[in-house]
Amino acid sequence: MIEARKQRDDALALAVQPQGTPVTEGTDEFALINRLAALLDPPTHGIGIGDDAATWSPTPGTVTVATTDMLVEGIHFRLDWTTPEDLGWKAMAVNLSDIAAMGARPRHALVSIALKPDQAGIVIEIYKGIAAHARASGTFVVGGDTVRTDGPLTINVTLLGEADPALILRRDGARPGDVLAITGTAGGSAAGLALLSGEPTDSDPDRSRRLLAMHHRPSPRLHAGPALASLGARCGIDISDGIASETGHLARSSNVAIVIDVDAVPFHPDAVAMFGLERARTLGLNGGEDYELLVTLPLSLVDRARDAIASETTLTMIGRVVQDQHGGLVTATSGGLPFTLGAGGYVAF
Ligand code: ADP
Ligand code: MG
Numbered sequence: 001m002i003e004a005r006k007q008r009d010d011a012l013a014l015a016v017q018p019q020g021t022p023v024t025e026g027t028d029e030f031a032l033i034n035r036l037a038a039l040l041d042p043p044t045h046g047i048g049i050g051d052d053a054a055t056w057s058p059t060p061g062t063v064t065v066a067t068t069d070m071l072v073e074g075i076h077f078r079l080d081w082t083t084p085e086d087l088g089w090k091a092m093a094v095n096l097s098d099i100a101a102m103g104a105r106p107r108h109a110l111v112s113i114a115l116k117p118d119q120a121g122i123v124i125e126i127y128k129g130i131a132a133h134a135r136a137s138g139t140f141v142v143g144g145d146t147v148r149t150d151g152p153l154t155i156n157v158t159l160l161g162e163a164d165p166a167l168i169l170r171r172d173g174a175r176p177g178d179v180l181a182i183t184g185t186a187g188g189s190a191a192g193l194a195l196l197s198g199e200p201t202d203s204d205p206d207r208s209r210r211l212l213a214m215h216h217r218p219s220p221r222l223h224a225g226p227a228l229a230s231l232g233a234r235c236g237i238d239i240s241d242g243i244a245s246e247t248g249h250l251a252r253s254s255n256v257a258i259v260i261d262v263d264a265v266p267f268h269p270d271a272v273a274m275f276g277l278e279r280a281r282t283l284g285l286n287g288g289e290d291y292e293l294l295v296t297l298p299l300s301l302v303d304r305a306r307d308a309i310a311s312e313t314t315l316t317m318i319g320r321v322v323q324d325q326h327g328g329l330v331t332a333t334s335g336g337l338p339f340t341l342g343a344g345g346y347v348a349f
Contacts (some may be wrong), residue, residue: 029146032120036146039124039131043108043140054142056108062162065104069094073152081196084122086216087155088129094240095159096137097220097291101238102170103229104163106137106222111144114154126155137222169225169295173235174254178296180319183221183309186243187280188214188268190287194275207270214268218291224309225293231305233297241288244330244341247319250296251328258296260319260341262334285332286342296321 037049046056058064071077071091082090092109099106111130115123134141139159192215195201195208220238228236235254237246243265251258262281271280284290292313297305306315319332332339 028117028120029148032123033146035120035124036127039127040141041131041135043142046142048140048142049144054108054110056142059162061164063165063168065099065102065161065163065168066158067095067098067102067161068156068158069098070154070156072154075152079122079153082216083129084125085129085132088126088131089133089217090129091126091155091157092130092133092137092139092159093218093220093291095157096133096139096222097218097238097240099159099161100221100225101236101293102161102163103168103225103233103236104161105226106139106159106161108160109134109139109141110158110160111141112146112156112158113144114147114149114151116150116153117148119153122153130157137220163226163229167226167229169229169233169236171235171237171250171253172255173233174250174256174258174296174321175235176256176321176323177298178235178321179299179302179317180247180250180258180260180294180296180321181302181305181315181317182239182243182266182292182294183224183315184290184292184313185266185268185284186239186290186292187271187284187287189218189289189291190215190242190283191268191271191275191280192216193287193289194283199275201274204274207274210270211268211274215289218289220291221293221309221313223312224315227308228293228295228297228305231297231308232301233295233305235297236293236295239288239290239292239294242284242286243294243318244285244332246294247330248328250294251325251330253328254296254321255324255326255328256321257323257325257329257331258319258321260330260332260339262332262339264316264318266314266316266318282342 042048192211267280267284
């Protein structure tokens with residue numbers, strides 16, 4: 001650890017030129033990188049921030065699992081709705097959730113940012129949130145890129161994790177006879193977003209605070225993903241776009257028909273209390289950003305799976321994979337009658 005920190009500090013000291021004589025244009029960029037790096041823990045092994053590239057040693061027998069997500073101001077976040085620190089937490093969360101949804105464990109991250117010259121202060125606050133979530137998840141930020149833009153503030157996180165190659169949760173792993181199950185609750189984050197958008201509701205400060213926290217500080221299921229995979233689940237996805245759309249992805253990739261029992265879905269109790277059951281259902285089924293896991297697994301594994309993840313969250317059966325179905329099909333029932341799922345999910349373009 002000390003060795004790694006020294007390597008990094010030496011490299012950064014060279015970059016910022018301690019005599020204060022800029023050798024090239026762009027010394028401000030190096031000074032900012034230096035300040036960002038100081039907020040982050042250096043990796044325990046390998047080369048981190050400060051060299052041309054980072055190095056690490058994969059755990060023998062594992063495969064590397066890689067994902068990347070970009071957040072653009074005005075499209076994915078608004079600086080008048082979120083604190084910069086929460087934004088940094090969330091930029092990590094969306095990527096950590098994808099790693100968990102593969103049944104993998106996070107290890108290293110690269111973070112790239114494009115900012116206007118007057119946004120250095122905001123970026124430092126964003127990095128406090130990134131550093132907090134990196135530390136909480138055992139992830140080391142080992143590099144990135146910092147560029148100037150005249151456009152919107154943009155943050156890209158690339159996350160690298162690892163998994164046992166035989167224990168990956170894939171979208172195409174659902175089999176007829178499996179049950180469909182969800183971790184945690186649905187609709188809390190979308191209810192928080194509805195509050196921010198000014199959707200009318202009874203004001204209740206405690207409930208509002210909890211729903212806004214669901215939206216701003218999601219908790220990706222870092223333990224549940226690998227735990228469900230090692231118990232024998234083979235199919236999973238994280239819920240970034242609502243249950244209806246994510247179940248659709250599983251059904252299409254696996255070529256199966258899935259029936260959702262809407263009455264069984266654990267909609268967030270504060271969302272139900274503040275917006276009513278019908279609206280809470282829409283928020284959970286067609287909203288998004290809960291970052292829970294949606295998995296299919298044999299019924300015989302459900303009790304053990306529930307126990308295995310109980311320290312982190314709950315597991316609730318919400319449907320069944322009923323048959324093979326070319327191209328996939330998702331239907332839903334409530335009170336024994338067909339239930340129309342509505343158009344779901346976030347539309348990027
Ligand atoms: P190069 O010109 O070789 O790409 P940079 O000046 O871009 O080097 O980066 C110097 C070091 O700082 C590298 O280790 C890079 O990975 C790291 N770095 C740059 N920007 C960031 C950032 N926003 N977050 C984390 N590390 C960064
Ligand atoms: Mg660079």
